[in-house]
Amino acid sequence: MSTISSTVPALAAALALGFATPAAAVEIGQIKVVKGQVSIERNGQAYPGNVGMRVETSDILRTGSDGSVGVTMKDDSLLSAGPNSVLSLDRYDFDPVTNNGHFDAQLKKGSLAVISGRIAKQAPDAMTIRTPSAILGVRGTEFVVNASD
């Protein structure tokens, strides 16, 4: 009885604060296009990348030799990677009320096409793309970048 009486208020508080679903991590974008082999590495585990799948901060997208993947982010940035690419979504925060945010992604290898969105439009340099050899400060809007190791 004492267990229940102490658990129930805690649960109610958690629900009230919106903590009831720890599995629902913050979604930052959605996979819109998949061709060939595509996987997402999340918390050390690899999942097949499918159209409609939501992406989260720290996800690493990988494409095979026949693969490519296109993602639309919450701020309308569009990212698409060609074959043999590794793209890490290192940091993403976006407030749709103010359009303020930060977006840092890393192309570890392969090729990437980008159309920047509201984050870069709101504040120049709020979005960066890194490669093993360079850092791109994105002021807008459309560009391509590749990296070979």
Add this chain to the structure above:
Amino acid sequence: MPVTSARGLFGRWPALGALATLLAACSTGTVVLLPEKNGGDTSLVVKQGDREVLLAEPYAAARQTPFGPRAYHASPEEVAQLFGAALAAQPMRPMQFTLYFVEGKDELTDESKQIVEGVFAAISSRPVPDVLVIGHTDTVGTDQVNDALSRQRAETVRAALIDHGIAPEAISVVGRGKRDPMVLTGEGVSEPRNRRVEIIVR
């Protein structure tokens, strides 16, 4: 010993180890700025170590070299060859619609009721649509009132989309109050063009 391990080799000739380190630090890459579809301003800063290059016109490009980024002018053919697959996987561009409201209410103007059909068409043309509904107000009233009204306008549109069979989980709403007017006005100005909801179909 038929095979010399890399470590053994570099151990014997340290300069080779240094060269390998240098080559690793010089992994290559190319960046090309593309034309902006809507003709707007576009630019990109490419930093390599303590050097940087500004790309500010279509097809301005930079290649990373051991001596820093080297600016050059790329051709559309080069872009197609190196980036064709990445560009082909680009998601459909988000489409934006604007609906206008009757003053102080969450009711659409008659003209805007017509636009709604186009919104449904855009949503149903996409394999996995997600929709952002952004409410705005004019500058009549306090922030508090306008934040609530803008949100209410967005919720009205969301409800209409759900009524037409769009999945509720595909629609998010946000109220931006009077922060982002279509037409700049002073405080307390009734402006029909600012009483609006933007719908972004992604």
